[in-house]
Amino acid sequence: MQFYLPIAELPIDVLMILGMGAAVGFISGMFGVGGGFLMTPLLIFVGIPPAVAVATQAAQIAASSTTGVMNYWRKRALDLKLGAVMVAGGVVGTFLGVLFFNNMRRIGYLETVISLSYVALLGSVGASMLVESARAIHASRKGVRPARRRAGQHAWYEGLPFKIRFHRSGIYVSVIPLTVLSVFIGFAGAVLGIGGGFILVPALIYIFRVPAAVVVGTSLLQILCTMVFATVMHAATNHSVDVVLALLLIIGGVFGAQFGARAGMKIRGEHFRLLLAILIFGVAMRFALDILVTPAERYSVTLTETPR
Amino acid sequence: MIARLLLLVLAFAAPAARAEQLLLSLSAERISITSNFTGADLALFGAIERDGATVARASTYDVVVNVRGPRGSVVVREKSAIGPFWLNADQRRYIAIPAFIATLSNRPLPQIAGDLMLQKLTLGVDALVPPQGRRTDIFDPDEPNFRQALMRLRRAEGLFVENGQAVTFLSQNAFRAAIRIPGTAPLGRYDVDVTLLADGVPLTRDSIAFTVIKGGVEQRLATASRERGVLYGLATALMALSLGWLATVIFRRD
Numbered sequence: 001m002q003f004y005l006p007i008a009e010l011p012i013d014v015l016m017i018l019g020m021g022a023a024v025g026f027i028s029g030m031f032g033v034g035g036g037f038l039m040t041p042l043l044i045f046v047g048i049p050p051a052v053a054v055a056t057q058a059a060q061i062a063a064s065s066t067t068g069v070m071n072y073w074r075k076r077a078l079d080l081k082l083g084a085v086m087v088a089g090g091v092v093g094t095f096l097g098v099l100f101f102n103n104m105r106r107i108g109y110l111e112t113v114i115s116l117s118y119v120a121l122l123g124s125v126g127a128s129m130l131v132e133s134a135r136a137i138h139a140s141r142k143g144v145r146p147a148r149r150r151a152g153q154h155a156w157y158e159g160l161p162f163k164i165r166f167h168r169s170g171i172y173v174s175v176i177p178l179t180v181l182s183v184f185i186g187f188a189g190a191v192l193g194i195g196g197g198f199i200l201v202p203a204l205i206y207i208f209r210v211p212a213a214v215v216v217g218t219s220l221l222q223i224l225c226t227m228v229f230a231t232v233m234h235a236a237t238n239h240s241v242d243v244v245l246a247l248l249l250i251i252g253g254v255f256g257a258q259f260g261a262r263a264g265m266k267i268r269g270e271h272f273r274l275l276l277a278i279l280i281f282g283v284a285m286r287f288a289l290d291i292l293v294t295p296a297e298r299y300s301v302t303l304t305e306t307p308r
Numbered sequence: 309m310i311a312r313l314l315l316l317v318l319a320f321a322a323p324a325a326r327a328e329q330l331l332l333s334l335s336a337e338r339i340s341i342t343s344n345f346t347g348a349d350l351a352l353f354g355a356i357e358r359d360g361a362t363v364a365r366a367s368t369y370d371v372v373v374n375v376r377g378p379r380g381s382v383v384v385r386e387k388s389a390i391g392p393f394w395l396n397a398d399q400r401r402y403i404a405i406p407a408f409i410a411t412l413s414n415r416p417l418p419q420i421a422g423d424l425m426l427q428k429l430t431l432g433v434d435a436l437v438p439p440q441g442r443r444t445d446i447f448d449p450d451e452p453n454f455r456q457a458l459m460r461l462r463r464a465e466g467l468f469v470e471n472g473q474a475v476t477f478l479s480q481n482a483f484r485a486a487i488r489i490p491g492t493a494p495l496g497r498y499d500v501d502v503t504l505l506a507d508g509v510p511l512t513r514d515s516i517a518f519t520v521i522k523g524g525v526e527q528r529l530a531t532a533s534r535e536r537g538v539l540y541g542l543a544t545a546l547m548a549l550s551l552g553w554l555a556t557v558i559f560r561r562d
Contacts, residue, residue: 002346009495235538236537300461301382
């Protein structure tokens with residue numbers, strides 16, 4: 001069943017988009033990630049203009065993270081104060097990201113920037129997760145317990161000024177690295193059409209030692225606010241948000257996520273991270289192939305001035 | 309441009325008085341894109357009128373229909389190996405290139421007229437996409453590659469079409485052309501130029517036009533997104549939030 005997308009200006013198969021939404025929703029429900037890093041590339045591969053894919057994906061992530069935030073809110077499993085600091089940084093990052101996005105699009109390098117960033121970001125995150133989870137699986141087989149941090153041992157960023165105490169998380173950290181992280185996530189999210197949960201959650205756990213009980217809810221709160229802001233900013237400046245496409249993706253995603261969440265409970269922690277790492281690394285490799293393999297068609301045509 | 313116009317005038321002035329005249333009619337002058345739009349078919353009908361004084365021609369007529377979509381600028385980029393990576397390196401800009409070209413005729417173009425005449429009359433994809441090198445270069449040896457690539461890619465997308473069988477003669481003096489507009493066709497005004505030829509010589513030319521516009525809901529959404537971006541964005545975000553909230557209500561597991 002073909003359906004014409006009013007902003008992307010092309011007909012698309014509704015069942016295919018719903019199916020993609022459901023499949024990515026399943027994976028995101030299973031792993032507790034937003035799934036933007038899968039959906040945006042998929043949309044680009046099926047022929048949606050990259051600008052529309054990125055801008056529309058922001059709306060889809062906003063919807064899926066709303067569901068998550070409400071679930072964690074009900075369980076009181078989020079740190080509002082930490083969330084507020086992260087959101088402030090995230091909004092600044094999103095603002096800068098959309099500006100960067102529009103400029104790259106204007107000079108015609110958006111697609112190259114998206115490809116290279118996916119390779120660099122997903123490649124490095126995926127590879128380090130692979131190593132980490134492989135080590136964890138190895139360790140759990142041998143029955144070795146992970147070494148605990150000794151008292152008095154501090155990393156350099158823990159000595160930075162402007163420290164704030166976050167009671168709910170039970171941490172006392174400098175605002176500077178927190179802001180850097182949240183600005184970066186907001187920036188990457190706006191440019192690449194990703195929520196950034198797969199970077200944010202490990203970063204909060206390993207760098208800031210935010211307890212596992214509140215980390216997902218808090219990072220979802222940051223993703224929700226930045227993605228709402230990104231949707232509005234993309235719509236206001238580059239007019240690339242396709243509301244029909246967003247609706248189809250959200251509907252598919254909502255159902256997929258429910259089944260994914262149930263499937264996710266059956267997988268063990270270490271294997272869980274390994275699977276997610278393989279997935280992230282796979283997407284990076286797919287983009288890497290695009291720029292590493294000799295292309296069959298070396299030329300490409302881009303419309304710079306819309307015919308009217 | 310002026311030289312080309314002059315050539316055109318000369319070409320038409322050649323067969324003395326305009327003995328033949330074209331009467332054209334399109335099956336629709338407006339194509340409206342609605343949610344189920346996957347392309348549209350138009351029919352062009354034409355009649356060839358001859359005044360009484362015209363001598364009967366020994367040969368038959370040829371009809372070439374040029375359909376030109378709205379013009380826009382395109383950039384053609386070429387990937388080159390930079391270290392281990394294949395990245396866009398060289399590029400050429402082409403301005404005022406029709407976003408859609410269909411050249412329809414009753415038999416293949418090379419059989420209708422010679423290359424020079426086709427160029428002169430701007431008939432065919434090749435004639436409608438003129439070479440455009442970099443302004444600073446006197447001679448640009450790579451430019452033909454970019455131009456060929458542009459035509460090859462647009463043909464593959466179905467946006468540049470040449471069909472030597474799309475025009476059929478219903479009688480000696482009446483013809484019909486089938487115009488296929490693909491689902492990805494851009495919005496705007498489409499010019500339909502019809503050239504009547506015999507023995508490779510143009511006899512007369514006439515044109516008609518149609519427009520491709522977005523239908524009701526699609527048009528309203530597109531206008532809203534363009535003119536009321538902030539409001540459109542807020543509405544989209546609100547839709548996303550409420551659907552996300554709805555999902556928690558529906559799938560609540562307590």
